Amino acid sequence: MSKKPQIATARPPAPDMPVDVIGQVIEAVHLRTVIFGQVAFGTPWRLCIPEREYLSFYIVARGSAWLELRGDPALALSTGDAVILPLGSAHELRDTNRSDVPPLSFDFDGCPREPHSARAGGDGPVTSVIIGHFALGRAPRNALLASLPPAIHLPAGAVSASPQLAGLVPLILSESSSPGAGSSIVLARLADLLFVHALRFWSSNVDAPAAGLGAVADPAIGGALRLIHARPAEPWTVERLATAVAMSRSAFAVRFTELVGEPPLQYLAHWRMTIAAQRLREDHAVIADVAQAVGYANPVAFSKAFARIQGVGPGAFRRQQRLVQRAQPR
Structure with missing residues (x-):
């Protein structure tokens, strides 16, 4: 059985807007x-x-x-x-x-x-x-x-x-x-x-390395990062990202991994779950809506992916965050 997440139907791409990746x-x-x-x-x-x-x-x-x-x-x-x-x-x-x-x-x-x-x-x-x-x-x-x-x-x-x-x-x-x-x-x-x-x-x-933050300044890899951040729910593949920044699939995968520190689809998966965690901290977040926002049509597939990266499922994560927020001094 395929372990690929069920991705929501892709919407027609909106015109690309400037994206502040680091922000x-x-x-x-x-x-x-x-x-x-x-x-x-x-x-x-x-x-x-x-x-x-x-x-x-x-x-x-x-x-x-x-x-x-x-x-x-x-x-x-x-x-x-x-x-x-x-x-x-x-x-x-x-x-x-x-x-x-x-x-x-x-x-x-x-x-x-x-x-x-x-x-x-x-x-x-x-x-x-x-x-x-x-x-x-x-x-x-x-x-x-x-x-x-x-x-x-x-x-x-x-x-x-x-x-x-x-x-x-x-x-x-x-x-x-x-x-x-x-x-x-x-x-x-x-x-x-x-x-x-x-x-x-x-x-x-400072003589900062090209990797990490420096990846955003790279014309091709920075462009791919901006696409991922602008449209995280898109059914991105390595080939689609490479084509979008006018690189071959293999050259893009190697350069992305070298500059960012992890492969393109791994970065995408981590970023999706980072966004999901951010939304789950909000008081009225619905897990199905959060799943849809990061590209998962099936909440069960989303929950498994979230637990794999964050260590706990989205429901448990949300409960933990609410307890933390209540414990914080006002």
Whole structure:
């Protein structure tokens, strides 16, 4: 028996509209941004964070510090610097003396969700750091994000060269130091912008690899990605995608896999289930409607495909997400 999913009848293709592939990926997998506030660390101090699903970020409001990741050179951070850890890597943030002191315990899940101030460490010179994180959706993570480095460092000097970043970091620092009504929302949205502009900054100013995010800039593969993202319910085949971008089937399959990090139909399957997961988080999503939106006429076939990629069926996934949403502080 064929194991191919039952695909909904293809509609006549609509005129192609510009598609922001990276924007769609971030929107689909990005669930929540939390800024815990500003922590004043007095020397000596050392903050040790284990590997986690969250994407941590830090902005140095005052002073300086070292960021250490296993297997990578330490990063010197100073006032106005921002750093994002896209892979959720284990890391240490510590004073400039790299004092050998017991690590501080920081319970991210136990922190208030409203911006607040705290003090930690010793009685020496103080470094103030704004701490936050991005909580992303369940694995598997989109292949286009696989090329991101363990840390994206945005030095204050380099940030000033980007008009957008030059405005964002001071706004975050200002809002954090003088919070007012709605500060949690303001800071979260500013942090979202920081994340997007950090990706732009990294891909345009750093010797970023052609794979991953760089695939979007490739004329042929970027075109195929835009087709997949614009019309995910289409009954795409490798041959159809190759023809659409004027490549042979074999050359297209090889180049797509090389640049994106996985074969075309595997990327399509993962993207469909990412969209499905995004829709299932909505309160009134109907599983049959979600299945239809991502190209499955048969909800049973959709449920099997969803469970294969997400680890649980769509019904269980939706129940889990509702429990998570209810548990989140308002």
